[in-house]
Amino acid sequence: MLPFLGELGSTGLARKLKRLSKILDKFLEKIIDEHEQALGSNREEQKPHRNFVLVIVSLLNKPMNPHDKEQEFIIGRTNIKAIMLDMIVAALDTSTTTIEWALSELLRHPRVMFGLQQELETVVGRSKMVEESDLPKLTYLDMVVKESLRLHPVAPFLVPHESMEDIMIDGYFIPKKSQIIVNTWSIGRDPDVWSNNAEEFFPERFIDNNIDLRGHEFQLTPFGSSRRGCPGMQLGPITVHLILAQLVHCFDWELPVELDMSEKFGHSMPRANPLLVKATYRLLDKRM
């Protein structure tokens, strides 16, 4: 199906890929089995389903669109495994890369790290860990995450899109069906958009404005925007906010070696080298 992958045969990589895909397949099959068992025989009675996998497994062997009599596409195990894999790949790497960049920027900017720890102490207190219900009160944390995603969007070019209509933008004619690549990385660093300190990590720039992470304002689109934007736009930021808050609240961080901020540029943009840090527990209750 993909002729260029034929090249892999001679490198031994194809064998490794096959081995890996077998392991992954076994893992996904096990998840489906477990969820089928949890659903039991009468799937309809189980509603509302408790999680995403239960929802898709409840659709197993059913038509994709029961109202369309012409189209008889049945959702099979392979479809479910593909959806689950898509979710794992799209959710894990993006969230961990975002957290790693945000922590790196905090380590480079002790003033901001201190400000965030102060906010966490005031809102949450040193005697407990952060909970999801604390997040709406952590406004500085929100600014830190936005600022980090502005400078380090995980998908610097988003995902390629296709234009549906002919359109003129800024004097340029873009015909229908053009492939559109949005360079969100460079928009995030454009001084015309963010003023002369565009390259600086300065979370306070988000005070008193409506710029959010959902791409309502086109200057910040780390999750894309509108219909074909990231479907994890709700879950992704919650995960990032909660884990980053927990890390900063529970530990003091020190750099044993000089901090290297090199990026590994490509379809996604993680750190080029792993982040090496020394953590010291800082909450009052040592048993947590």
Ligand code: HEM
């Ligand atoms: C910090 C976390 C995340 C970031 C920064 C992120 C970023 C993105 C971006 C930039 C896109 C492309 C949007 C576009 O081109 O307009 C995308 C697509 C996607 N994301 Fe996320 N994402 C994150 C978390 C998640 C999570 C948690 C999930 C699933 C639970 C997820 C599932 C997906 C999927 C399935 C697509 C493809 C959508 C499509 O093709 O229409 N992402 N994400």
